[in-house]
Amino acid sequence: MSTVGYGHRDVAAALAEVSDPVDAANLQRFFRTGPGEYGEGDVFVGVRVPATRKVVQRFADLPLPEVDALLDSEVHEHRLAGLLILVRRFEKASGVRTRDDAQRERIAEFYLAAVLRGRVNNWDLVDASAERILGGWLFDRARDPVFDLGADEDLWRRRVALLTTFGFIRRGDASTTLDLAPRLLADRRDLTQKALGWMLREVGKRVDRALLTVFLDEYAPAMGATALSYATEHLDPSARTRYRRMRADGAGVRTRSRGGR
Incomplete structure (x- = not known):
């Protein structure tokens, strides 16, 4: 037609x-x-x-x-x-x-x-x-628009930034996801958390599991529970438990620090 x-x-x-x-x-x-x-x-x-x-x-x-x-x-x-x-x-x-x-x-x-x-x-x-x-x-171009959208406080623009990186992940490039993710760790909105954890999980599934675990070794203590749960979904139970403990320990440190001010 x-x-x-x-x-x-x-x-x-x-x-x-x-x-x-x-x-x-x-x-x-x-x-x-x-x-x-x-x-x-x-x-x-x-x-x-x-x-x-x-x-x-x-x-x-x-x-x-x-x-x-x-x-x-x-x-x-x-x-x-x-x-x-x-x-x-x-x-x-x-x-x-x-x-x-x-x-x-x-x-x-x-x-x-x-x-x-x-x-x-x-x-x-x-x-x-x-x-x-x-x-x-943007796969073979400067990716500044992704980081500009990720820096915006608007929920949907941030989700666009994260989901744009899925197009890169599917082609074997996790670099932008891993550069963007630490900038969004403090955003505890549910739909940001889910998208963040989802993209990290896809890095481990589609690109290299070692890239995911190296990221988690550094950032698990600062991650929200939802993002961490999504990111570790396909890891073995012992690894998931270890990262949950790292997050719990990190949350405890942050709480004690705030209480001491």
Whole structure:
């Protein structure tokens, strides 16, 4: 199906056709959209991810200004559809026979602008896009944008930074993950902790377990419990116990130090 002449409203209408109000209510709860929760204010119409992907296939060539309109929608599934269109477009431009660096750069910059204006603003949106787009674009380039995003206090920008490094890990490069991780150890927000531990675990699984254990030998005492649990998930029980004890001892030292001031 050609998407010439189609726009963001057509994508929204296609999503509405496969929406379900029961799923919408469940998704509102699952993604913590209540007051004070991480997804506060997010709106769902009730479209499952497989159905969203089928809609995206129909609108894969949607013009970028129309994708931008999807990303600016208050509806979560609209933003997800826009991001999945970008991922498809970026991966097509990255193919061996279809490589187009000008197009790849345009999409990467377009995506980064969306991140900076707060449109990639829930964990599934980040996880579906960051490693594929920025992780692909920055692999053989200066990685300053990763550290800039990691230095931002915004939860989603930090998660984009961490998940971008997954694109590097998949290609055997753990360096940026290991440089970024110590800078985020003090961020005890659950979704940062989980992403941090997940990326460290992947370093051990996909690149080199010794790189993970060397990192943990130095930083386990300063890590949050969630990040450490995720990072050590695939280590043997004795190693997991040792790192938990290191963390407990480190927490005890910090508590005594604060109490003595």
